[in-house]
Amino acid sequence: xxxxxxxxxxLATLGGCTAIGDVRDPAVRRLTWFSYVSGDDMxxxxxxxxxxxxxxxxWDEDVRVVEAVETPGSGxxxxxxxxxxxxxxxxxxxxAAPELPWRGEQRTGTWGAAEMARLDSALAADGAFAPLARPxxxxxxxxxxxxxxCRNGARxxxxxxxxxxxxxxxxxxxxxAPLTPSGEAFAxxxxxxxxxxxxxxxxxxxxxxxxxADGVAGRLDLPHPPLGRFLP
Numbered sequence: 713x714x715x716x717x718x719x720x721x722x723l724a725t726l727g728g729c730t731a732i733g734d735v736r737d738p739a740v741r742r743l744t745w746f747s748y749v750s751g752d753d754m755x756x757x758x759x760x761x762x763x764x765x766x767x768x769x770x771w772d773e774d775v776r777v778v779e780a781v782e783t784p785g786s787g788x789x790x791x792x793x794x795x796x797x798x799x800x801x802x803x804x805x806x807x808a809a810p811e812l813p814w815r816g817e818q819r820t821g822t823w824g825a826a827e828m829a830r831l832d833s834a835l836a837a838d839g840a841f842a843p844l845a846r847p848x849x850x851x852x853x854x855x856x857x858x859x860x861x862c863r864n865g866a867r868x869x870x871x872x873x874x875x876x877x878x879x880x881x882x883x884x885x886x887x888x889a890p891l892t893p894s895g896e897a898f899a900x901x902x903x904x905x906x907x908x909x910x911x912x913x914x915x916x917x918x919x920x921x922x923x924x925a926d927g928v929a930g931r932l933d934l935p936h937p938p939l940g941r942f943l944p
Contacts, residue, residue, distance in 0.1 A: 750927025751860030756867045763861035769899035771852035788823040792893045819893035827891050834884035840870040843925040848873050852919040855901035871923035874901040
């Protein structure tokens, strides 16, 4: 019931092009993930800096979200969320909260100005703050990075897909990894050689997104967000 209420609340706001609620909730995530990736929920007019970086290392295998939000006088509040397929051998289902196995692993930490400046410099070197010159195709059953945030009062968005020269040349992941609460390196990209787990060949679960200057849209090829920002 809790998940259903959250999903309905999220659905009610999609018309406003905004991702709301706790993205750890699988119902909310399914309805608002593309909007969340795009940073539709960010209010940059506050003047506070923030950054949200998402590494998709095959959906349902390893997706990591690292977000840093400026807190005046206290540096930056950092959240690292890791979404992976549940390890059913170690999962106990709670009837009161059946969504728990899909909520991922979350860690928190803090950065000072120096850590943010280091990441900001690496992102700038990777072209993150320049609008995409052309659309980038992102495949859920593959590897890609997206980045969005508020910088100097304006929102930015960028994306890098594997295989690709821009993805291979990225500098910021090596800077970001030791700054995350887990300190773990990001999964290296590799060609995908196996079928999506339990995939029905006639109705593949793999999703695709098209990254453009203002964010991403889904595989339905609808003309503008938020209508294209659903998971399939």
